[in-house]
Amino acid sequence: MTDNHHYHDHDHHHDNELDPFAARVKALETILTEKGLIDPAAIDAIVETYEHKVGPRNGARVVAKAWAEPDFAEWLARDATAAIASLGYTGRQGEHMQAVFNTPDTHNLVVCTLCSCYPWTVLGVPPVWYKAPPYRSQAVINPRGVLAEFGLKLPEDTRIRVWDSTAELRYMVVPMRPVETEGLSEDELARLVTRDSMIGTGLPLRPGSLGPGALWPPEADPGAGI
Amino acid sequence: MSPSDPAASSRPRFELPPGTGPDEPVFAEPWQAQAFALVVALHQRGLFSWSEWAAELSKQIARPGAAQDGSDYYQHWLSALEVLLSEKGVAGPDRIDAVSASWQRAAHATPHGQPILLENDPERR
Numbered sequence: 001m002t003d004n005h006h007y008h009d010h011d012h013h014h015d016n017e018l019d020p021f022a023a024r025v026k027a028l029e030t031i032l033t034e035k036g037l038i039d040p041a042a043i044d045a046i047v048e049t050y051e052h053k054v055g056p057r058n059g060a061r062v063v064a065k066a067w068a069e070p071d072f073a074e075w076l077a078r079d080a081t082a083a084i085a086s087l088g089y090t091g092r093q094g095e096h097m098q099a100v101f102n103t104p105d106t107h108n109l110v111v112c113t114l115c116s117c118y119p120w121t122v123l124g125v126p127p128v129w130y131k132a133p134p135y136r137s138q139a140v141i142n143p144r145g146v147l148a149e150f151g152l153k154l155p156e157d158t159r160i161r162v163w164d165s166t167a168e169l170r171y172m173v174v175p176m177r178p179v180e181t182e183g184l185s186e187d188e189l190a191r192l193v194t195r196d197s198m199i200g201t202g203l204p205l206r207p208g209s210l211g212p213g214a215l216w217p218p219e220a221d222p223g224a225g226i
Numbered sequence: 227m228s229p230s231d232p233a234a235s236s237r238p239r240f241e242l243p244p245g246t247g248p249d250e251p252v253f254a255e256p257w258q259a260q261a262f263a264l265v266v267a268l269h270q271r272g273l274f275s276w277s278e279w280a281a282e283l284s285k286q287i288a289r290p291g292a293a294q295d296g297s298d299y300y301q302h303w304l305s306a307l308e309v310l311l312s313e314k315g316v317a318g319p320d321r322i323d324a325v326s327a328s329w330q331r332a333a334h335a336t337p338h339g340q341p342i343l344l345e346n347d348p349e350r351r
Binding site: 016017018019020021022023024025026027028029030031032035037038039042043044046047050051095114115116117124125126127128129130131132133134135149166167168 | 241252253254255256257259260261262263264266267268271273276277279280281283284287288292293294295296297299300301304307308311316317321322325326327328329330333334336337338342344
């Protein structure tokens with residue numbers, strides 16, 4: 001997309017070029033602003049929020065709290081929408097959340113076969129591979145093969161359950177708490193929780209693999225939800 | 227959970243794209259982030275329900291010729307938005323084409339390094 005618009009017409013080498021898609025988005029902004037349907041400043045704020053504030057750290061906090069507090073884990077299992085909202089992370093799309101818990105017998109994997117439904121409020125904007133056709137089809141047909149691509153080899157007798165998200169119901173995986181994490185604080189636990197471990201294509205980190213500043217800067221404020 | 231898809235066996239198997247990691251940027255280009263935000267804002271305003279949006283996006287994504295690496299995802303996103311805006315009577319394709327062309331002329335007429343303003347379109351008004 002970035003390399004297909006080298007027009008080099010006339011002598012305008014120093015003029016600005018707008019990518020055709022960028023021009024269309026600008027046109028929509030113009031039209032929608034004229035009609036009073038959007039406020040450009042609000043659009044900028046949404047971009048800022050999703051690029052920098054909402055991300056898998058929200059979900060990591062949910063998982064860490066579930067690891068640390070059995071009562072919260074029980075609530076999360078029973079009513080994930082409310083339990084997650086209690087931490088300030090509420091969905092804008094009015095979607096319901098369901099948390100699916102990994103056990104020694106069952107590993108959970110989340111996909112959206114139709115498009116790209118994803119728990120934004122806890123995981124941010126989905127990665128490119130989540131939205132791509134091969135993942136969307138293969139996660140259902142050959143989940144073990146997909147997990148192998150991510151370097152995740154589960155025991156043969158571990159059952160893999162695939163959860164197909166919709167616009168109304170989004171899933172997040174609560175991975176099993178890693179061994180040798182007794183005595184870690186909730187913040188420290190949260191740093192072990194990766195995005196992929198909450199989609200099901202990965203496992204949480206082990207405490208030993210946490211170098212200084214690993215994963216994400218702990219000082220960055222995850223924001224109060226969206 | 228999902229019906230098995232007989233065509234899927236002929237599709238290429240899933241391969242993790244290189245450079246994938248927890249820190250990969252979520253938007254490849256600024257327009258993608260803006261297109262994303264427009265949909266979030268219009269939904270909040272009640273122009274369409276999220277189910278309506280997901281249904282239209284699914285339709286666009288399911289069209290033949292979608293990139294296997296998902297790189298055209300936000301192009302589908304933009305198409306879905308344009309369809310909904312047309313259906314809701316907000317703006318049809320002709321109007322969007324015209325304003326889009328105006329933005330491109332404005333970009334041409336704007337010296338490099340200066341902000342592109344729609345007013346810079348020589349054919350405007």
